[in-house]
Structure formats: structure tokens, C-alpha cells
Amino acid sequence: MDRFLRDETLVSKTLHPNQHAYQAGKSVETALHQLMVRVEKALDQQEVALGVFLDKEGAFNSTSYDFMCVALARHGVERTIVRWVKATLEGRWATAMLGNLSRSVAVSRGCPQGGVLSPLLWCLVVDELLARLSEGGVHAQGYADDICLLVVGKFLNTVSGLIQWALGAVEAWCDGLGLSVNPDKTGLVAFMRKRKLPGFFEPRLFGRVLQRSMSVEYLGVILDSRLTWREHVDAKVRKAHNSLWACRTAGGAVWGLGPRVVHWLYVSVIRPSVTFASLVWWPGCQRASAKKKLSRIQRLACLGITGAVCTTPTRAMEALVCLPPLELVVQ
Numbered sequence: 611m612d613r614f615l616r617d618e619t620l621v622s623k624t625l626h627p628n629q630h631a632y633q634a635g636k637s638v639e640t641a642l643h644q645l646m647v648r649v650e651k652a653l654d655q656q657e658v659a660l661g662v663f664l665d666k667e668g669a670f671n672s673t674s675y676d677f678m679c680v681a682l683a684r685h686g687v688e689r690t691i692v693r694w695v696k697a698t699l700e701g702r703w704a705t706a707m708l709g710n711l712s713r714s715v716a717v718s719r720g721c722p723q724g725g726v727l728s729p730l731l732w733c734l735v736v737d738e739l740l741a742r743l744s745e746g747g748v749h750a751q752g753y754a755d756d757i758c759l760l761v762v763g764k765f766l767n768t769v770s771g772l773i774q775w776a777l778g779a780v781e782a783w784c785d786g787l788g789l790s791v792n793p794d795k796t797g798l799v800a801f802m803r804k805r806k807l808p809g810f811f812e813p814r815l816f817g818r819v820l821q822r823s824m825s826v827e828y829l830g831v832i833l834d835s836r837l838t839w840r841e842h843v844d845a846k847v848r849k850a851h852n853s854l855w856a857c858r859t860a861g862g863a864v865w866g867l868g869p870r871v872v873h874w875l876y877v878s879v880i881r882p883s884v885t886f887a888s889l890v891w892w893p894g895c896q897r898a899s900a901k902k903k904l905s906r907i908q909r910l911a912c913l914g915i916t917g918a919v920c921t922t923p924t925r926a927m928e929a930l931v932c933l934p935p936l937e938l939v940v941q
Contacts, residue, residue, distance in 0.1 A: 611695075612726045615687065623685045625733055626740040628751035632729040638829045639889050641753045645760065645828075646837075646890045648749060649801045652762045653837065656803065660769045662759040662813070662820070663797040663828050664780065667790045669755035670728060671720040673735055675699045677787050678721075681734035695727070719788075729754070739783045748776045753829055766800075767809035774813040781816060793818035797826030799835055831887050839894025846884045847903045853880050854910045869915050873931060876911040881939065888940045895937045904936040 625633070630641035645661075652659040675696055682692045702717040721728035736752055743750035749760040759776050763769040784790055798820040800807065812819050825834040825841050832842040857875055860867050867875075884907065894900055905924060912927035913920070928935065 611691070612730055615691075615727075615730060619687050619691075620685060626737050626744070628740055628744065628749075629733055629737065629753075630751065631754040632733060638753065639887055641751060642829055642831055642887050642890045644751060645749075645758060648760060648762060649833075649837065653801060653803060657762055657764050658766055658769055658804075659760060659762045659801040660766075660773050661761075661797075661799050661801065661826075661833075662773060662777065663799075663826050664757040664759070664791050665795045666755040666757070666784075667792050668720075669736075669789065670723070670732055672789055673721065673732065674719050674788060677735055678731045681731070681737065684738070685734060695731075735787070739780065742779055742783070743776055746772075746775065746779065748772060750776070756829060758828065765809060766807055767811070770809070770811050770813060777813050777815045777820075791815065793820060796820055797828070798822050799824070799826050799833065801833075801835055801837065803836065829887070831891060837893075839891045840900075842891055843894050843900050843903060846886075847907055850880050850884050850907045851910070853883075854907065854914065858910075858914050869917070872911070872914045876915070877933075880911070881936070884936070885940050892940050895940045901937045904940070908933060908936045 628644070630636040630638070630644075649659045649661070678699070679692050679696050682695060683689070699722070702722065703714050704717050705712060705714045707713075721731050732754070736755075736757070739757075740750045740752055743759065747761075749762070751758050751760075757780075759773065759780075761769045761772045761776070763772075780791065793815045796815060798812070800810070800822060810822075812822060814820065825832055827833075832839075832845055834841055854876070857867065857872055857880075884904075895904060908928065909924040912918070912924065912931060912933065913922075915931050916922075916927055918927055
């Protein structure tokens with residue numbers, strides 16, 4: 611059914627182009643690239659890009675069946691298929707057991723966890739919100755239940771006002787569907803080169819004032835207000851350092867993990883975690899300090915692979931095990 615809806619029904623009326631989850635040819639990197647292109651352009655033109663990063667609470671578990679069916683019908687799905695989907699969703703029971711006791715209740719809302727059709731149903735539901743915000747002049751994009759709102763302009767009071775309107779639209783949409791957004795987990799970042807914020811006022815979401823922060827984590831990447839990428843590089847280096855030391859403690863000179871296994875762990879597990887989404891943050895590794903931090907990570911990996919003494923040059927070990935410098939891999 612999922613393949614039929616994607617290949618037949620949704621061909622004539624596709625999903626919003628700013629949706630990047632569960633679609634062929636789109637991924638986390640396409641979502642981050644689309645966002646960073648707008649932010650970098652705003653910084654180059656001396657403008658302000660105000661971003662709000664929302665996280666829906668229980669989006670897949672709290673969506674009503676009726677709204678899923680309305681979303682299907684809005685995209686031209688046949689009535690028979692809509693009724694079939696609703697019947698499939700309504701006929702579910704959840705059972706909890708503790709010892710000899712058991713309790714079963716009928717599931718009244720939400721997409722089945724692990725269901726093939728569940729991601730598409732949520733994308734159809736949230737498609738209305740993205741279209742409404744885009745028509746109002748706000749760049750809205752989503753990846754599953756992670757939604758980003760971005761407004762670019764030269765005057766902070768205008769930008770703040772437009773963000774407040776967008777948050778009001780999000781509130782109205784959530785109230786209509788019975789969903790919620792946690793203001794404490796909502797990030798507000800002003801991407802700009804200036805130090806002062808004349809005319810800026812902090813917007814409200816569900817009656818709570820959103821506090822502006824200097825950085826936010828979005829889709830596994832830490833975005834700072836000046837796009838220096840220092841925090842992201844430090845976080846990746848710290849995580850890789852801990853993983854490499856865990857590998858080092860699992861073997862010694864004559865026991866434990868062999869050179870081939872350590873090499874495989876670094877190339878297939880640790881290095882991909884460092885270079886994740888490097889499509890957007892690679893300028894951050896151009897600084898000498900970032901190159902030095904990345905070099906230390908690869909040096910630790912080379913020492914674990916070769917078992918060489920601590921005074922062995924890093925470039926020599928990289929040549930021996932055929933590992934290019936990590937900053938070049940990122941680029």
C-alpha cells in the first residue's frame with residue numbers, strides 16, 4: 611500500500627518539497643543543506659536569519675485517525691483506500707502483562723510503531739502545516755517530527771514579528787490536531803554577524819517566552835549563531851576520542867582486537883560518525899585548531915592499528931595504513 615500511494619496517487623499531488631524524511635533522493639544532508647544555503651546567504655548579505663527548531667511531542671503516537679484520513683483525501687487518495695487505512699488503524703489492541711496479570715485496551719490514535727505506512731501518514735498530516743507557513747513567507751521544512759522555521763530579513767522587529775506569526779500558526783495547527791510542542795525543547799537562534807540586536811523581541815509559544823540561545827542541535831549537527839562550527843567539531847572529536855579509547859582498552863600488544871579489526875572499526879564506524887553531514891560543516895575544519903583536533907583523532911586510531919611507539923610521526927603511520935588526513939576526508 612505504501613508503494614502504491616507513492617508511485618500512483620502522490621505522483622499527481624506530491625508532498626511539499628521541504629519535506630525530507632522517508633522519500634527517495636532525500637535525507638538528513640539534503641535537509642541541512644537546504645537550510646544552510648539560506649543561512650549562509652543571509653550572513654553574506656549582512657542580514658539576520660532567525661530560526662526556530664520545533665520538536666513535536668509524540669507526533670506519531672498522538673495523531674488522530676480522522677486527521678490522517680483527511681490528509682489522505684486532501685492528496686487525492688481514493689475513498690475506498692482511505693476507509694481501508696482507517697479500518698486497519700482502528701482495529702488495534704495494546705496488551706500489557708505483569709506476571710499473571712494482563713490488561714488490554716483499544717488503541718484510539720497514533721500510527722503503528724514500525725509500520726511501513728506510518729511515516730507516510732505523518733508526512734501527509736504535517737504537509738498542511740508546511741504549506742500554510744510557506745505561503746506566509748516563512749521557510750518551513752521538516753524531517754519527520756523535527757520542524758524548522760526560518761525567517762530572513764534586515765530588520766529584527768520585522769523578522770521577530772513574522773516568527774511570532776508562524777508560531778501562532780503552529781499553535782493553532784497543534785490545537786486542531788490535538789498535538790503539542792514542548793517550549794523547553796524548542797531552540798531559538800539568531801544567525802547574524804552583529805553583536806547587538808536592536809528591535810528584537812523574544813517570541814512566545816503556548817504562552818512561554820522562547821529564550822534565545824547561541825547554538826542548537828538540529829538533525830545531529832550543532833549550529834552556532836555565527837556558523838563557526840567550533841562546537842560541532844569539538845563534540846564530534848570528543849565522541850570519537852571516547853570510542854577510540856574504548857577500542858584501545860579491548861586489546862593489547864599480544865591480545866584482544868587485531869590490527870585488521872581496529873582498522874575496520876575506525877574506517878567503518880568511528881570515521882563515518884565524525885564526517886556525518888560534512889556537506890554543511892566542512893568549512894569548520896579549515897582552521898588550524900580544527901585540523902589539529904582531527905589529526906589527534908586519526909593519530910590515536912593509527913597507534914591502535916599499528917601498535918607503534920608514541921613518538922612515531924602521524925603522517926608516517928597514515929601512509930603505512932593508507933589513511934588520508936581526516937580533514938581531507940571531511941572536505
